[in-house]
Amino acid sequence: MLTRKKMTKLVQLLIASVLLITPLFSQAEITVTDSQGNKQLAQYAQRIVVLNWDLAEQILELDVVPVGMPDIAGYREWVSKPEVPAEVQDIGTRVEPNYEKIASLKPDVIIIASPQADLQSKLERIAPVLFYQTFSASHDNAQAALDNFRYLAGVVNKQEFAERKIAAMTDKLDDLKQRLLLAYDGQLPKVATMRFASTTSVYLYGSNSMPQYALKQLGIEPALDLPVTQWGAVQKRISDLHTIADGTVLYFEPFNKKQALSRSRLWQSMPFVRGNRVNSVASSWSYGGAMSIQYTAEVLTESLLALAPKQNNTASN
Secondary structure, eight states: OOOHHHHHHHHHHHHHHHHHHHHHHHTOOEEEEETTEEEEESSSOOSEEEOSHHHHHHHHHTTOOOSEESOHHHHHHHTOSSOOOTTOEEOBOSSSBOHHHHHHTOOSEEEEOGGGGGGHHHHTTTSOEEEOOOSOTTSOHHHHHHHHHHHHHHHTTOHHHHHHHHHHHHHHHHHHHHHHHHHTTTOOOOEEEEEESSSSEEEEEOTTSHHHHHHHHTTOOBSSOOOOOSSSEEEEEGGGGGGOSSOEEEEESOOOOHHHHHTOHHHHTSHHHHTTOEEEEOOOOSSOOHHHHHHHHHHHHHHHHHHOHHHHHHHHO
8 A cells, every 4th residue: 555655756756757758759850851861850840941942832832831932023923823922031042042031030941952052051050951952854853843742741741731732633634634635536746845035046845844744644745856954945946946847836925026926937937837736825834843743734735725626626617
């Protein structure tokens, strides 16, 4: 039978045990993955500063609002989707961030990509840094975007959410593919995608680009074979496009020199122009994260549907 003295001693021992164990729980860490391997964080990230647009896009798509990101005005002009909430602080440019501003935001993690690789050691004086390789000629850029989306989901404890979004995107891409197959009677055209650099040169998207990956998911083959590059784009003169004999050409907006281009005899001589197999594509960010694949596929589909035989036949009846 426990005496009062023994009971008091037992309670004291229990309290002492709890006090000894509590620091162990408070020091518990989580393991996350970036392009440099596994790293430990004190907890799931809540106050995030992200220094590259594609990674900022990934974080926003995970339904997490970063406390800071670079050149928000530029992001809103070029990326636009997803939108940046008003409370996000601008921390300077992607390659020359404001370190004092970053420190004042008290981040528990800073997320960077290749353009900020040289800044990593300095940023680590402020908070733990996670580095993600995004665009590189040594890997598949689209697959890297998907991988990084999953890795970042682990940083913010949104793994199941990320998988649901990827699954929903897969379903959406299949739906878009079926719409195109119906509109083209099962005979999808080969397609080249590009952006105009001027009225005499273009940036063609090749096998390591988001546009071509999106087209592949839609069941569409490239109209041109292009080398693998870091950003998936190759600059060519417009005169080089004459080799696209039977394919379709889609160019991304914005392009504000359409009138000058329409007066170009060289442009008018292109087989795809003479065959009415060229169309513009609504503005879409070609250097983004995982969900940019879907956004790119959506605008490419709408452009192709406008050229589709069934669409044209319906319009003429």
